[in-house]
Amino acid sequence: MKRFTTILALLLAVVAQSASAQTLKAVKDRGMLNCGANGSLAGFGLPDAQGKWTGLDVDFCRAIAAAVLNDAEKVKYVPLSAKDRFTALQSGEVDVLARNTTWTSSRDTSLGLNFTGVNYYDGQGFMVRKSLKVNSALELNGASVCVQQGTTTELNLADYFGANKMQLKTVTFASSNEAVKAYDAGRCDAYTTDASALYAERLRVATPDDHIILPEIISKEPLGPAVRHGDDQWFDIVKWTLFAMMNAEELNISTKNLDEALKSTNPEIKRFVGTEGNFGEQLGLTKEWAVRIVKQVGNYGESFERNVGLGSPLKIERGLNKLWTKGGIQYAPPIR
Amino acid sequence: MSTDLPASARPAPVIFYNDPRVRSIAYQVALCAVVAFLVYGAASNAIENLARARIASGFGFWDQIAGFDISQTLIEYSSRGSTYGRAFWVGLLNTLLVAGIGIVFATILGFAIGISRLSSNWLLAKVAGCYVELIRNLPLLLQLLFWYNAVLKTLPDIRDSISIGWGIFLNNRGLFLPTPIFKHGFGGAEIALFVGIAGGVAYRIWARRQQERTGRQAPVLWVTLALVIGLPLATFIVSGAPLSFEFPQAGRFNITGGSEVLPEFVALLFGLSVYTAAFIAEVVRAGILAVSRGQTEAAFSLGLRPGPTLRLIVVPQAMRVIIPPLTSQYLNLTKNSSLAVAIGYPDLVQVFTGTVLNQTGQAVEVVAITMLVYLVISLVTSLLMNVYNSRMALRER
Numbered sequence: 001m002k003r004f005t006t007i008l009a010l011l012l013a014v015v016a017q018s019a020s021a022q023t024l025k026a027v028k029d030r031g032m033l034n035c036g037a038n039g040s041l042a043g044f045g046l047p048d049a050q051g052k053w054t055g056l057d058v059d060f061c062r063a064i065a066a067a068v069l070n071d072a073e074k075v076k077y078v079p080l081s082a083k084d085r086f087t088a089l090q091s092g093e094v095d096v097l098a099r100n101t102t103w104t105s106s107r108d109t110s111l112g113l114n115f116t117g118v119n120y121y122d123g124q125g126f127m128v129r130k131s132l133k134v135n136s137a138l139e140l141n142g143a144s145v146c147v148q149q150g151t152t153t154e155l156n157l158a159d160y161f162g163a164n165k166m167q168l169k170t171v172t173f174a175s176s177n178e179a180v181k182a183y184d185a186g187r188c189d190a191y192t193t194d195a196s197a198l199y200a201e202r203l204r205v206a207t208p209d210d211h212i213i214l215p216e217i218i219s220k221e222p223l224g225p226a227v228r229h230g231d232d233q234w235f236d237i238v239k240w241t242l243f244a245m246m247n248a249e250e251l252n253i254s255t256k257n258l259d260e261a262l263k264s265t266n267p268e269i270k271r272f273v274g275t276e277g278n279f280g281e282q283l284g285l286t287k288e289w290a291v292r293i294v295k296q297v298g299n300y301g302e303s304f305e306r307n308v309g310l311g312s313p314l315k316i317e318r319g320l321n322k323l324w325t326k327g328g329i330q331y332a333p334p335i336r
Numbered sequence: 337m338s339t340d341l342p343a344s345a346r347p348a349p350v351i352f353y354n355d356p357r358v359r360s361i362a363y364q365v366a367l368c369a370v371v372a373f374l375v376y377g378a379a380s381n382a383i384e385n386l387a388r389a390r391i392a393s394g395f396g397f398w399d400q401i402a403g404f405d406i407s408q409t410l411i412e413y414s415s416r417g418s419t420y421g422r423a424f425w426v427g428l429l430n431t432l433l434v435a436g437i438g439i440v441f442a443t444i445l446g447f448a449i450g451i452s453r454l455s456s457n458w459l460l461a462k463v464a465g466c467y468v469e470l471i472r473n474l475p476l477l478l479q480l481l482f483w484y485n486a487v488l489k490t491l492p493d494i495r496d497s498i499s500i501g502w503g504i505f506l507n508n509r510g511l512f513l514p515t516p517i518f519k520h521g522f523g524g525a526e527i528a529l530f531v532g533i534a535g536g537v538a539y540r541i542w543a544r545r546q547q548e549r550t551g552r553q554a555p556v557l558w559v560t561l562a563l564v565i566g567l568p569l570a571t572f573i574v575s576g577a578p579l580s581f582e583f584p585q586a587g588r589f590n591i592t593g594g595s596e597v598l599p600e601f602v603a604l605l606f607g608l609s610v611y612t613a614a615f616i617a618e619v620v621r622a623g624i625l626a627v628s629r630g631q632t633e634a635a636f637s638l639g640l641r642p643g644p645t646l647r648l649i650v651v652p653q654a655m656r657v658i659i660p661p662l663t664s665q666y667l668n669l670t671k672n673s674s675l676a677v678a679i680g681y682p683d684l685v686q687v688f689t690g691t692v693l694n695q696t697g698q699a700v701e702v703v704a705i706t707m708l709v710y711l712v713i714s715l716v717t718s719l720l721m722n723v724y725n726s727r728m729a730l731r732e733r
Contacts, residue, residue, distance in 0.1 A: 083694045090391060090697070111697030112391030132589075143589040144509060149686070150694030155403045158415035169590060170405035171600070173680045174690065182680065185488040186508050187599065189589045229389040 023095055023227070023234035024068065024284055032074050035061035036094035039079025040177055042200040043308040043316075044100045044120075053077050057098035059303040060119055060225055062296065064096060064241050067289045072296035081175050083150030086111050089228055096238055098225040100194065102152040113226040116239040119300075120224075120308075121320040121329060123217035124156050125195040127202060130212050132189060137216040141166040146179045146188035148172075153193050156219040180204055194221050199314045233284050240283060244290040246332035247272060248299035250323055255298045258291065271335050279335050290335070300330070382700060397696040398424075404691055406682045408598055420692050427687030428709060434604055434683065435670040435713075441609035442669060443662075446616025451646070453621050464617065471614035477675055479611055484603040484679040491599070494590065503583035509590065511597040514581035521578035528571035529564070536560040600681035604673065612669040616662060623658035624650055655728045663721035667714045674710075684709060 027033055037057055038045030045055040053075075062072035078094050089097045090112050100122075101107075103115040126145075128134050137160070147154050149172045161168035171188055173179035176197070183191040184205045191201065195217060202208050227238050248254070251269055253261045261269050270276035274287035283289065297303065301323075305311040309318060322328025352358050386393050398421040405415045410429045413422055452464035471479070488508050492498060497507040505512040536559070543554035572579070584594030627650050635645040676683035677690060684706060693702040 083690050086694065086697050087699045090389065090699070106695075107697070109390070110392035112386075112389040140589070142587050142592060149690050154405075154691065155695075158403055158405050162416050167592075168405060169407060171407050171680055172405075172682065172686070172691070174677045174686070178678070178680065182488065185485070186493045187488055229391070 033065045034094045036097040037077045056307045063293045066292040066296040100223045112229045117242045118222040118224045122194040122221040124219040126214045143189040144169040146183040148176045160218045243332040245300040249301040427684040431684040438608040442612040445613035450617035450620025480607040483607045487599045512584040519578040525572040529568040532563040532567040535563045619661045623654035626657045627653045659725040
């Protein structure tokens with residue numbers, strides 16, 4: 001009944017929530033950003049033994065806190081399961097949901113969310129035991145597949161097997177922990193989730209080298225942060241926090257050379273650091289909003305490398321997530 | 337003769353606001369008004385909030401295609417062709433299945449342990465005592481995870497399945513059984529089964545009457561067994577055994593064909609039955625202790641052996657004490673089955689309040705439906721148990 005009571009509590013929050021939708025004011029009054037995070041996915045959201053959170057999504061929440069509260073540490077992370085995450089955002093328990101969430105049309109509309117961009121272009125893959133001698137997902141006819149509940153993965157899986165006229169036995173778990181454990185115990189032939197997460201989950205099975213990730217990517221999974229409908233100002237702030245991190249990388253502004261950037265005469269950089277124009281005030285923040293993000297968290301590329309890229313245990317190639325100037329598809333609108 | 341007092345000596349009529357009847361009605365009306373206002377306020381606030389956030393509401397999702405798979409379906413279901421409504425029924429039936437079988441198991445186990453705890457056999461009584469103290473003091477969720485891992489870890493991988501014979505396989509994907517296929521002519525055996533059951537019931541009634549009349553006991557058990565099992569079996573053989581089996585076959589990944597019992601189901605059933613049985617055992621023990629010792633002594637002095645004494649004298653009287661708390665244990669078991677979500681068994685909460693809620697985002701509707709369903713299941717269970725209780729109640733003759 002625990003989950004049930006959680007949902008019930010969230011539901012009461014929906015019912016009791018006041019009419020006000022002033023998220024920015026609420027966050028400032030509270031002095032703390034409530035961030036809906038993953039909690040069990042290395043590279044995206046995971047607390048370490050000291051309770052310090054790290055990850056690409058965690059960095060994103062820290063960037064919002066830096067921009068709004070001038071302190072990247074003022075974030076309260078709320079670990080959410082895939083299943084309960086939307087209810088938590090709808091009910092106001094969190095201000096922003098940064099939990100490797102796929103942007104889909106129904107979530108963007110009828111679930112009452114607004115996606116603020118894509119901070120990781122991903123796709124769904126499969127992990128299997130090497131001993132099965134499977135080289136392609138198309139050879140999985142008749143397999144049992146473990147999957148986490150409340151994800152697009154769960155739906156794509158049924159689509160993919162249906163479209164390829166293959167038989168499938170799905171075993172669904174409420175958390176990725178349980179799903180991976182069951183897969184590791186031999187309950188399923190394959191485990192499926194977003195490819196980035198597969199690399200992280202592979203590190204958690206008993207003998208990672210006995211498992212391979214199949215080459216097929218069976219879906220588009222644009223992962224991004226989301227906010228509630230009905231507060232355009234907050235939507236803008238969260239959206240532009242992401243764009244600021246990407247623009248910083250494009251303009252070559254990083255934690256290392258920020259001081260030089262402050263003295264730059266390049267008009268694009270001057271607009272970014274706030275020595276020209278009042279773009280921060282237009283957002284409802286102050287001039288140096290973007291400087292605070294880079295100073296306390298870093299640009300998008302730094303965050304990527306540190307959490308999921310070659311500087312991390314996951315060692316994922318940037319691929320599609322390179323900037324558009326470097327052959328990827330990450331592209332942020334300009335600040336002006 | 338008149339006993340009327342003179343008008344002046346009558347107590348003065350009470351002022352209406354001091355009249356206890358008026359007061360109590362006024363308080364109740366006020367309370368109802370406050371509750372109604374709170375409900376109205378909450379409902380209208382929720383509707384307004386949902387509309388402002390442009391979150392979908394209403395029950396339109398019921399007929400939309402679900403698009404996800406469910407591992408155990410008692411009715412026809414497919415991810416591409418079935419609706420959220422269908423998924424709801426699949427989940428509900430899975431809940432009822434595990435709750436129904438769990439209640440039967442827990443009752444049998446609970447009675448056995450409750451009676452054992454009162455046994456004069458020292459070892460048996462202590463073992464039963466340990467069972468109760470251990471099981472009822474550990475959280476159920478922990479026990480479920482334990483059973484699930486016990487099932488998964490102890491059973492072999494699918495490629496090293498244990499073959500029990502008759503086409504039965506056991507491995508960490510579940511228990512695979514041959515599926516019976518009924519051919520033409522099997523109807524005869526079915527009819528014989530019903531005739532056998534009816535005959536068994538009739539024979540029991542006759543045997544009871546005969547015992548009340550003459551004191552002679554008839555071999556009820558053997559005759560009933562012969563009627564219920566022997567008669568259909570004989571008919572089945574005479575009509576040429578019109579039955580074949582579809583045997584499970586080892587495929588590349590899984591065993592296909594035949595029927596399958598999921599390890600999640602077994603772990604949940606086991607966990608719920610074992611846990612609830614500990615509570616039922618205590619209920620049974622309390623019920624038996626509530627029957628006066630004199631009843632047993634009286635039965636012994638009439639020459640009854642301990643078995644019949646328990647069955648005919650003690651248990652029927654103990655049932656009057658046992659049934660009401662037993663009902664709440666049944667309700668607990670049904671509601672606890674929602675912990676299925678932790679071990680991947682697709683019950684109502686996992687399928688409907690889990691995946692369907694997440695896909696549609698309509699928490700208010702989905703949770704309301706789920707609460708209503710549990711309420712209905714619980715009320716029906718209580719109703720049945722109350723009917724049974726009133727039949728068992730002490731009747732004065």
